Amino acid sequence: MAKRVAIVGFGQTHHTTTRRDVNGVELINQAVTRALDDAHLTINDIDAIVIGNMDHFEGINYVDTWSIDGSGGYMKPIFKVCTGGTTGSTVAMAGFYHVASGMWNTVLAIGWEKNSESDTTGAIITAFEPVWDRPTFAGAVGGLAQDAMAYMHETGATLEDSARVAVRDRQHALNNPYAHLKLNISIDDVMNSPMISYPIRFLDMCPRTDGAAAVIYASEDKAEKITETPTWFIATSNRHDYTMAGDIPFGWLTSLRDASREVYKKAGIKEPLKEIDMGELYLPSSWAGLMWIEMLGLCKRGEGPKLVADGVTDMTGEFPINPSGGVLSCNPIGATGLLRVGEAAHQIMGKCDKRQVPDVKLALTTGFGGCFWSDVILLGKKKPS
Amino acid sequence: MAKAKGGVEEMVLKGKIKVPYTWYVGECASRFYVELRDNKRIFGTKCAKCNKVIVPPRSSCGKCFVPITEWVEVKDTGVVQTYTVVHYAVPGIQPLKPPYAYGIIKLDGADTGFVHVIVGADLTALKAGTRVKAVFKEERQGNMLDIQYFTPV
Numbered sequence: 237m238a239k240r241v242a243i244v245g246f247g248q249t250h251h252t253t254t255r256r257d258v259n260g261v262e263l264i265n266q267a268v269t270r271a272l273d274d275a276h277l278t279i280n281d282i283d284a285i286v287i288g289n290m291d292h293f294e295g296i297n298y299v300d301t302w303s304i305d306g307s308g309g310y311m312k313p314i315f316k317v318c319t320g321g322t323t324g325s326t327v328a329m330a331g332f333y334h335v336a337s338g339m340w341n342t343v344l345a346i347g348w349e350k351n352s353e354s355d356t357t358g359a360i361i362t363a364f365e366p367v368w369d370r371p372t373f374a375g376a377v378g379g380l381a382q383d384a385m386a387y388m389h390e391t392g393a394t395l396e397d398s399a400r401v402a403v404r405d406r407q408h409a410l411n412n413p414y415a416h417l418k419l420n421i422s423i424d425d426v427m428n429s430p431m432i433s434y435p436i437r438f439l440d441m442c443p444r445t446d447g448a449a450a451v452i453y454a455s456e457d458k459a460e461k462i463t464e465t466p467t468w469f470i471a472t473s474n475r476h477d478y479t480m481a482g483d484i485p486f487g488w489l490t491s492l493r494d495a496s497r498e499v500y501k502k503a504g505i506k507e508p509l510k511e512i513d514m515g516e517l518y519l520p521s522s523w524a525g526l527m528w529i530e531m532l533g534l535c536k537r538g539e540g541p542k543l544v545a546d547g548v549t550d551m552t553g554e555f556p557i558n559p560s561g562g563v564l565s566c567n568p569i570g571a572t573g574l575l576r577v578g579e580a581a582h583q584i585m586g587k588c589d590k591r592q593v594p595d596v597k598l599a600l601t602t603g604f605g606g607c608f609w610s611d612v613i614l615l616g617k618k619k620p621s
Numbered sequence: 622m623a624k625a626k627g628g629v630e631e632m633v634l635k636g637k638i639k640v641p642y643t644w645y646v647g648e649c650a651s652r653f654y655v656e657l658r659d660n661k662r663i664f665g666t667k668c669a670k671c672n673k674v675i676v677p678p679r680s681s682c683g684k685c686f687v688p689i690t691e692w693v694e695v696k697d698t699g700v701v702q703t704y705t706v707v708h709y710a711v712p713g714i715q716p717l718k719p720p721y722a723y724g725i726i727k728l729d730g731a732d733t734g735f736v737h738v739i740v741g742a743d744l745t746a747l748k749a750g751t752r753v754k755a756v757f758k759e760e761r762q763g764n765m766l767d768i769q770y771f772t773p774v
């Protein structure tokens with residue numbers, strides 16, 4: 237039978253627009269070293285490695301072998317994963333699968349990106365369908381803007397509503413020494429920032445970032461020997477729908493809705509807002525912070541703006557979202573989803589210093605990929621029965 | 622020049638990868654593009670199981686996972702399902718100079734939409750539900766930009 241799996245270590249680099257001081261391999265090494273230190277393990281304790289990024293951002297197509305000096309993967313089994321925006325969360329899921337299978341006891345999962353090394357739009361266009369969609373491709377923001385517009389049209393959500401999300405995540409990032417952007421901004425600042433693609437303004441949008449993250453998994457046979465505070469993998473699910481823009485149910489991230497429902501079912505959760513303590517959610521634009529919390533069932537359709545305005549998702553609220561500052565503050569794409577998982581694990585371990593949410597027992601994390609697919613992972617303090 | 626903490630000059634290496642691609646669109650898409658190029662007619666395929674008319678055409682229905690063989694002509698008029706007004710410029714990639722609108726157009730007779738640009742609209746008056754009509758290029762080559770743009774009617 238499948239093994240129960242825990243996260244026993246997490247490490248991340250300091251993130252910024254351009255990490256000129258390290259190359260990609262060295263960047264990976266910083267995250268790996270910090271994760272090993274966090275777990276009090278050495279590379280000799282690692283049985284296998286899962287690694288991911290988006291190839292076109294660096295123009296490197298075999299990261300598994302290319303990164304070996306930094307990852308510690310020399311003569312170990314390595315598995316490369318790339319699922320676009322969800323790469324980091326899929327790396328997290330693949331690490332879990334490796335250990336749950338019973339084939340390996342300790343697995344190192346690595347996500348990284350040096351977005352500074354290429355042209356974001358030029359690289360992201362490779363995620364869009366070439367025959368039908370690319371002739372009218374407008375860049376990475378266009379799809380999110382059409383998604384937001386469909387949501388606005390249906391629910392009447394406003395530009396002020398989305399600005400609140402942009403401010404919340406940036407305020408949270410002020411507590412995170414690793415975050416890329418530390419912007420002490422107001423609603424007015426967001427409202428007055430330049431329009432990129434209506435209704436998405438400059439401050440509604442995530443940055444592009446250089447950074448890496450690493451998470452160490454251990455099986456139930458090892459986890460409690462490695463740390464007194466293992467974070468258990470409770471449930472995971474993902475859903476893919478379509479990549480062509482005309483087929484995507486804009487305004488409805490049905491992949492997130494369905495994946496989260498499967499996770500809740502597996503975990504026996506009926507009221508996620510009440511039963512789960514916090515979320516580290518992949519929200520690439522502020523609008524996602526309204527629409528997608530509805531898809532996650534934290535509130536009803538159209539009630540996302542009220543949940544945010546009422547402070548429910550603030551650090552002091554019932555369900556803090558993105559204590560780290562989230563994707564709006566830090567977006568090293570191949571690491572972004574894994575950062576959600578690592579941050580949530582550290583929240584449960586109580587290792588989050590100024591950004592710590594008190595007494596986290598269950599934490600929800602998500603990953604989002606550019607053509608509207610979703611990963612969902614639920615982590616917990618209590619060992620699953 | 623940038624100096625690291627250790628005082629060393631941080632070097633960068635510039636590079637560029639230019640890769641030509643040849644995408645074979647397949648017989649299904651070929652049929653669509655030939656009709657568009659030669660006759661300014663727009664076709665979809667109809668799934669025998671869910672009865673949805675899919676435009677642009679697909680040779681299998683992703684939801685029913687069955688092959689599709691029936692072809693259906695749709696109108697060159699339709700409705701804007703959602704859209705955005707692009708204000709940022711990505712020269713060499715975008716089909717028009719910003720600011721411009723593009724969105725999802727569902728043609729009359731179709732059950733699915735596709736992405737295209739919207740021209741000739743008051744960008745502040747555009748909304749989901751706006752009715753539009755295709756404007757075809759004079760010189761057509763057999764690709765999506767044979768429909769030059771959609772314009773409000």
Ligand SMILES: [Zn+2]
Binds near residue numbers: 668670683
């Ligand atoms: Zn069908």
